[in-house]
Amino acid sequence: MLSIDRLSKTYGTQGGASGDTALNNVTFQVPQGQVLGLIGPSGAGKSTLIRCINRLVEPSSGTIRLGETDLAAVRGRDLRRARRRIGMIFQEYALVERLTVMENVLSGRLGYVPFWCSFTRRFPGHDIENAYRLLDRVGLLDHADKRADALSGGQRQRVGIARALSQEPELLLVDEPTASLDPRTSRQIMRLISEICRERELPAIVNIHDVPLAQQFMHRIVGLRRGEMVFDGAPDDLDDAMLTEIYGAEDWTAMRQEHEDDTTAEQDTRLQLAGGAG
Numbered sequence: 001m002l003s004i005d006r007l008s009k010t011y012g013t014q015g016g017a018s019g020d021t022a023l024n025n026v027t028f029q030v031p032q033g034q035v036l037g038l039i040g041p042s043g044a045g046k047s048t049l050i051r052c053i054n055r056l057v058e059p060s061s062g063t064i065r066l067g068e069t070d071l072a073a074v075r076g077r078d079l080r081r082a083r084r085r086i087g088m089i090f091q092e093y094a095l096v097e098r099l100t101v102m103e104n105v106l107s108g109r110l111g112y113v114p115f116w117c118s119f120t121r122r123f124p125g126h127d128i129e130n131a132y133r134l135l136d137r138v139g140l141l142d143h144a145d146k147r148a149d150a151l152s153g154g155q156r157q158r159v160g161i162a163r164a165l166s167q168e169p170e171l172l173l174v175d176e177p178t179a180s181l182d183p184r185t186s187r188q189i190m191r192l193i194s195e196i197c198r199e200r201e202l203p204a205i206v207n208i209h210d211v212p213l214a215q216q217f218m219h220r221i222v223g224l225r226r227g228e229m230v231f232d233g234a235p236d237d238l239d240d241a242m243l244t245e246i247y248g249a250e251d252w253t254a255m256r257q258e259h260e261d262d263t264t265a266e267q268d269t270r271l272q273l274a275g276g277a278g
Protein backbone atom coordinates (compact mmCIF):
# COMPACT_ATOMS: atom_id res chain seq x y z
CA MET A 1 0.00 0.00 0.00
CA LEU A 2 1.14 3.52 -0.82
CA SER A 3 0.29 6.22 1.67
CA ILE A 4 0.82 9.89 0.86
CA ASP A 5 0.37 12.30 3.72
CA ARG A 6 0.30 16.13 3.47
CA LEU A 7 2.64 16.18 0.51
CA SER A 8 3.59 19.66 -0.67
CA LYS A 9 6.00 20.90 -3.29
CA THR A 10 7.01 24.48 -3.96
CA TYR A 11 9.55 24.88 -6.72
CA GLY A 12 12.37 27.30 -5.92
CA THR A 13 13.27 30.13 -8.26
CA GLN A 14 16.79 31.02 -9.27
CA GLY A 15 16.92 34.11 -7.07
CA GLY A 16 16.11 32.00 -3.97
CA ALA A 17 12.57 33.37 -3.63
CA SER A 18 9.88 30.73 -3.52
CA GLY A 19 8.25 29.82 -6.80
CA ASP A 20 5.09 27.96 -7.83
CA THR A 21 3.30 25.78 -5.28
CA ALA A 22 2.77 22.71 -7.44
CA LEU A 23 1.30 20.49 -4.68
CA ASN A 24 -0.45 21.65 -1.52
CA ASN A 25 -1.09 19.18 1.33
CA VAL A 26 -2.02 16.23 -0.87
CA THR A 27 -3.14 13.20 1.17
CA PHE A 28 -4.41 9.84 -0.09
CA GLN A 29 -3.71 6.11 0.07
CA VAL A 30 -3.59 3.56 -2.72
CA PRO A 31 -4.39 0.02 -1.49
CA GLN A 32 -2.96 -3.15 -3.06
CA GLY A 33 -4.42 -3.88 -6.50
CA GLN A 34 -6.00 -0.45 -6.96
CA VAL A 35 -5.36 1.57 -10.11
CA LEU A 36 -5.75 5.25 -9.34
CA GLY A 37 -6.13 7.70 -12.22
CA LEU A 38 -4.69 11.16 -11.67
CA ILE A 39 -6.53 13.79 -13.68
CA GLY A 40 -6.40 17.57 -13.91
CA PRO A 41 -5.60 20.35 -16.35
CA SER A 42 -2.11 21.26 -17.50
CA GLY A 43 -0.08 22.61 -14.57
CA ALA A 44 -2.32 20.95 -11.94
CA GLY A 45 0.63 19.08 -10.41
CA LYS A 46 0.18 15.55 -11.79
CA SER A 47 3.77 15.10 -13.02
CA THR A 48 5.12 16.74 -9.88
CA LEU A 49 3.23 14.21 -7.75
CA ILE A 50 4.59 11.24 -9.73
CA ARG A 51 8.10 12.71 -9.66
CA CYS A 52 7.96 13.28 -5.90
CA ILE A 53 7.12 9.60 -5.44
CA ASN A 54 10.10 8.38 -7.47
CA ARG A 55 12.11 11.32 -6.14
CA LEU A 56 13.04 12.90 -9.44
CA VAL A 57 11.65 15.95 -7.63
CA GLU A 58 12.38 16.67 -3.95
CA PRO A 59 9.17 17.10 -1.94
CA SER A 60 9.08 20.28 0.18
CA SER A 61 7.20 18.54 3.02
CA GLY A 62 5.04 15.52 3.80
CA THR A 63 5.56 11.76 3.74
CA ILE A 64 5.22 9.09 1.04
CA ARG A 65 5.12 5.65 2.64
CA LEU A 66 5.60 2.49 0.60
CA GLY A 67 5.37 -0.30 3.16
CA GLU A 68 7.70 0.75 5.97
CA THR A 69 9.78 3.15 3.87
CA ASP A 70 9.22 6.91 3.71
CA LEU A 71 10.15 7.57 0.09
CA ALA A 72 10.26 11.31 0.81
CA ALA A 73 13.10 10.84 3.32
CA VAL A 74 15.43 8.16 1.88
CA ARG A 75 18.85 9.12 0.59
CA GLY A 76 21.84 7.57 -1.23
CA ARG A 77 21.86 3.78 -1.39
CA ASP A 78 18.48 3.54 0.36
CA LEU A 79 16.98 5.77 -2.33
CA ARG A 80 18.40 3.54 -5.09
CA ARG A 81 16.95 0.48 -3.31
CA ALA A 82 13.60 2.21 -2.89
CA ARG A 83 13.48 3.11 -6.59
CA ARG A 84 13.88 -0.56 -7.52
CA ARG A 85 10.56 -1.17 -5.79
CA ILE A 86 8.79 1.23 -8.16
CA GLY A 87 8.01 0.17 -11.74
CA MET A 88 7.71 3.00 -14.25
CA ILE A 89 5.72 2.96 -17.49
CA PHE A 90 6.30 5.92 -19.82
CA GLN A 91 4.37 7.73 -22.53
CA GLU A 92 7.15 7.23 -25.09
CA TYR A 93 7.90 3.67 -23.86
CA ALA A 94 11.63 4.40 -23.20
CA LEU A 95 12.79 1.15 -24.84
CA VAL A 96 16.28 0.55 -26.20
CA GLU A 97 15.34 0.43 -29.87
CA ARG A 98 18.25 -1.68 -31.16
CA LEU A 99 17.80 -4.37 -28.49
CA THR A 100 15.35 -7.25 -28.72
CA VAL A 101 12.03 -7.38 -26.92
CA MET A 102 13.48 -9.98 -24.52
CA GLU A 103 16.56 -7.84 -23.78
CA ASN A 104 14.35 -4.86 -23.09
CA VAL A 105 12.26 -6.87 -20.65
CA LEU A 106 15.38 -8.22 -18.94
CA SER A 107 16.71 -4.68 -18.54
CA GLY A 108 14.13 -4.41 -15.75
CA ARG A 109 16.43 -6.77 -13.80
CA LEU A 110 19.53 -4.56 -14.11
CA GLY A 111 19.22 -3.21 -10.57
CA TYR A 112 19.23 -6.78 -9.20
CA VAL A 113 21.88 -8.76 -11.09
CA PRO A 114 25.67 -8.41 -10.64
CA PHE A 115 27.41 -6.02 -13.03
CA TRP A 116 29.03 -8.83 -15.06
CA CYS A 117 25.60 -10.33 -15.79
CA SER A 118 24.32 -7.12 -17.30
CA PHE A 119 27.63 -6.40 -19.07
CA THR A 120 27.69 -9.79 -20.78
CA ARG A 121 23.89 -9.80 -21.04
CA ARG A 122 23.79 -13.17 -19.26
CA PHE A 123 20.87 -13.16 -16.93
CA PRO A 124 20.05 -15.94 -14.44
CA GLY A 125 17.75 -18.68 -15.77
CA HIS A 126 14.88 -17.75 -13.46
CA ASP A 127 14.96 -14.14 -14.72
CA ILE A 128 14.72 -15.39 -18.31
CA GLU A 129 11.89 -17.80 -17.48
CA ASN A 130 10.04 -15.00 -15.73
CA ALA A 131 10.58 -12.67 -18.72
CA TYR A 132 9.00 -15.29 -21.02
CA ARG A 133 6.06 -15.61 -18.65
CA LEU A 134 5.60 -11.82 -18.68
CA LEU A 135 5.83 -11.65 -22.47
CA ASP A 136 3.17 -14.34 -22.64
CA ARG A 137 0.96 -12.32 -20.26
CA VAL A 138 1.23 -9.15 -22.35
CA GLY A 139 0.62 -11.12 -25.58
CA LEU A 140 4.11 -10.84 -27.08
CA LEU A 141 5.60 -14.31 -26.65
CA ASP A 142 6.03 -14.68 -30.42
CA HIS A 143 7.91 -11.38 -30.61
CA ALA A 144 10.62 -12.09 -28.00
CA ASP A 145 13.48 -12.04 -30.52
CA LYS A 146 12.31 -9.05 -32.56
CA ARG A 147 14.07 -5.74 -32.25
CA ALA A 148 12.06 -3.14 -30.34
CA ASP A 149 12.15 -0.76 -33.34
CA ALA A 150 10.21 -3.33 -35.41
CA LEU A 151 7.15 -3.10 -33.12
CA SER A 152 3.98 -1.02 -33.27
CA GLY A 153 3.24 1.59 -30.57
CA GLY A 154 0.85 -0.72 -28.72
CA GLN A 155 3.37 -3.57 -28.81
CA ARG A 156 6.10 -1.26 -27.52
CA GLN A 157 3.94 -0.23 -24.61
CA ARG A 158 3.32 -3.92 -23.85
CA VAL A 159 7.11 -4.38 -23.68
CA GLY A 160 7.24 -1.36 -21.36
CA ILE A 161 4.67 -3.02 -19.10
CA ALA A 162 6.55 -6.36 -19.10
CA ARG A 163 9.83 -4.56 -18.33
CA ALA A 164 8.28 -2.71 -15.38
CA LEU A 165 6.85 -5.98 -14.05
CA SER A 166 10.17 -7.82 -14.42
CA GLN A 167 11.45 -5.53 -11.68
CA GLU A 168 8.90 -7.20 -9.37
CA PRO A 169 7.76 -3.78 -8.21
CA GLU A 170 5.59 -3.01 -5.22
CA LEU A 171 4.12 0.04 -6.95
CA LEU A 172 3.56 1.08 -10.57
CA LEU A 173 3.82 4.71 -11.68
CA VAL A 174 2.38 5.20 -15.12
CA ASP A 175 2.86 8.47 -16.99
CA GLU A 176 0.41 9.10 -19.85
CA PRO A 177 0.65 5.50 -21.12
CA THR A 178 -1.65 6.01 -24.09
CA ALA A 179 -0.77 9.54 -25.22
CA SER A 180 0.99 8.21 -28.34
CA LEU A 181 -1.59 5.53 -29.17
CA ASP A 182 -4.83 5.40 -31.18
CA PRO A 183 -8.11 5.10 -29.21
CA ARG A 184 -8.56 1.35 -29.69
CA THR A 185 -4.99 0.49 -28.72
CA SER A 186 -5.30 2.90 -25.78
CA ARG A 187 -8.24 0.93 -24.43
CA GLN A 188 -6.38 -2.38 -24.84
CA ILE A 189 -3.37 -1.01 -22.94
CA MET A 190 -5.48 0.48 -20.14
CA ARG A 191 -7.42 -2.79 -19.80
CA LEU A 192 -4.15 -4.73 -19.59
CA ILE A 193 -2.67 -2.44 -16.91
CA SER A 194 -5.86 -2.58 -14.88
CA GLU A 195 -6.13 -6.41 -15.07
CA ILE A 196 -2.45 -6.95 -14.25
CA CYS A 197 -2.63 -4.72 -11.17
CA ARG A 198 -5.65 -6.66 -9.91
CA GLU A 199 -3.97 -10.04 -10.54
CA ARG A 200 -0.74 -9.04 -8.82
CA GLU A 201 -2.32 -6.89 -6.15
CA LEU A 202 -0.16 -4.01 -7.30
CA PRO A 203 -1.11 -0.44 -6.46
CA ALA A 204 -0.72 1.95 -9.41
CA ILE A 205 -0.98 5.67 -10.09
CA VAL A 206 -1.72 6.60 -13.69
CA ASN A 207 -1.30 10.16 -14.93
CA ILE A 208 -4.00 10.32 -17.59
CA HIS A 209 -5.39 13.15 -19.72
CA ASP A 210 -8.22 11.25 -21.38
CA VAL A 211 -11.17 11.54 -18.95
CA PRO A 212 -13.57 9.01 -20.60
CA LEU A 213 -10.72 6.48 -20.78
CA ALA A 214 -9.94 7.10 -17.10
CA GLN A 215 -13.61 6.64 -16.23
CA GLN A 216 -13.78 3.35 -18.13
CA PHE A 217 -10.66 1.69 -16.69
CA MET A 218 -9.51 3.33 -13.45
CA HIS A 219 -10.67 1.85 -10.15
CA ARG A 220 -10.57 5.27 -8.54
CA ILE A 221 -9.90 8.85 -9.61
CA VAL A 222 -8.11 11.73 -7.92
CA GLY A 223 -8.59 15.17 -9.47
CA LEU A 224 -6.00 17.90 -8.97
CA ARG A 225 -6.42 21.58 -9.64
CA ARG A 226 -3.60 24.05 -8.97
CA GLY A 227 -1.90 21.56 -6.68
CA GLU A 228 -4.98 20.87 -4.55
CA MET A 229 -6.96 17.64 -4.43
CA VAL A 230 -10.48 18.61 -5.51
CA PHE A 231 -11.89 15.11 -6.16
CA ASP A 232 -11.24 11.65 -4.74
CA GLY A 233 -13.77 8.97 -5.57
CA ALA A 234 -15.22 6.34 -7.85
CA PRO A 235 -15.12 7.00 -11.63
CA ASP A 236 -18.93 7.04 -11.76
CA ASP A 237 -19.09 9.82 -9.17
CA LEU A 238 -17.13 12.14 -11.44
CA ASP A 239 -20.09 14.03 -12.87
CA ASP A 240 -20.11 16.93 -15.31
CA ALA A 241 -20.28 19.55 -12.54
CA MET A 242 -17.16 18.13 -10.88
CA LEU A 243 -15.35 17.82 -14.23
CA THR A 244 -16.15 21.46 -14.91
CA GLU A 245 -14.79 22.38 -11.48
CA ILE A 246 -11.55 20.56 -12.25
CA TYR A 247 -11.06 21.54 -15.89
CA GLY A 248 -13.39 24.46 -16.59
CA ALA A 249 -16.27 24.32 -19.08
CA GLU A 250 -16.17 21.58 -21.76
CA ASP A 251 -18.84 19.60 -23.57
CA TRP A 252 -18.47 16.49 -21.39
CA THR A 253 -21.59 14.81 -22.80
CA ALA A 254 -20.23 15.00 -26.36
CA MET A 255 -16.82 13.75 -25.24
CA ARG A 256 -18.36 10.80 -23.40
CA GLN A 257 -20.66 10.00 -26.35
CA GLU A 258 -17.70 9.92 -28.72
CA HIS A 259 -15.89 7.51 -26.41
CA GLU A 260 -18.97 5.29 -26.10
CA ASP A 261 -19.49 5.22 -29.89
CA ASP A 262 -15.88 4.20 -30.30
CA THR A 263 -16.17 1.44 -27.69
CA THR A 264 -19.39 0.10 -29.24
CA ALA A 265 -17.79 0.04 -32.70
CA GLU A 266 -14.87 -1.92 -31.25
CA GLN A 267 -17.22 -4.43 -29.59
CA ASP A 268 -19.19 -4.85 -32.86
CA THR A 269 -15.97 -5.55 -34.76
CA ARG A 270 -14.96 -8.14 -32.15
CA LEU A 271 -18.36 -9.86 -32.38
CA GLN A 272 -18.20 -9.90 -36.18
CA LEU A 273 -14.70 -11.38 -36.09
CA ALA A 274 -15.77 -13.99 -33.54
CA GLY A 275 -18.83 -14.82 -35.68
CA GLY A 276 -16.67 -15.09 -38.82
CA ALA A 277 -14.12 -17.30 -37.08
CA GLY A 278 -16.76 -19.60 -35.57
Ligand SMILES: Nc1ncnc2c1ncn2[C@@H]1O[C@H](COP(=O)(O)OP(=O)(O)OP(=O)(O)O)[C@@H](O)[C@H]1O
Pocket (backbone or CB within 6 Å): 011, 012, 019, 020, 021, 022, 040, 041, 042, 043, 044, 045, 046, 047, 048, 049
Ligand atom coordinates in the same frame (compact mmCIF):
# COMPACT_ATOMS: atom_id res chain seq x y z
N1 LIG B 1 11.02 22.25 -12.68
C1 LIG B 1 10.12 23.18 -12.36
N2 LIG B 1 10.49 24.38 -11.89
C2 LIG B 1 9.57 25.30 -11.55
N3 LIG B 1 8.24 25.12 -11.64
C3 LIG B 1 7.80 23.93 -12.12
C4 LIG B 1 8.71 22.90 -12.50
N4 LIG B 1 8.00 21.82 -12.92
C5 LIG B 1 6.69 22.17 -12.81
N5 LIG B 1 6.58 23.42 -12.33
C6 LIG B 1 5.32 24.13 -12.05
O1 LIG B 1 4.57 23.35 -11.16
C7 LIG B 1 3.18 23.36 -11.51
C8 LIG B 1 2.68 21.93 -11.75
O2 LIG B 1 3.33 21.41 -12.91
P1 LIG B 1 3.20 19.88 -13.36
O3 LIG B 1 4.14 19.68 -14.51
O4 LIG B 1 3.36 19.01 -12.18
O5 LIG B 1 1.68 19.84 -13.86
P2 LIG B 1 0.93 18.71 -14.70
O6 LIG B 1 -0.42 18.58 -14.10
O7 LIG B 1 1.75 17.48 -14.80
O8 LIG B 1 0.80 19.40 -16.14
P3 LIG B 1 0.79 18.68 -17.61
O9 LIG B 1 -0.50 17.94 -17.69
O10 LIG B 1 0.85 19.86 -18.54
O11 LIG B 1 2.00 17.81 -17.70
C9 LIG B 1 3.06 24.29 -12.73
O12 LIG B 1 2.71 25.57 -12.27
C10 LIG B 1 4.47 24.29 -13.31
O13 LIG B 1 4.74 25.50 -13.95
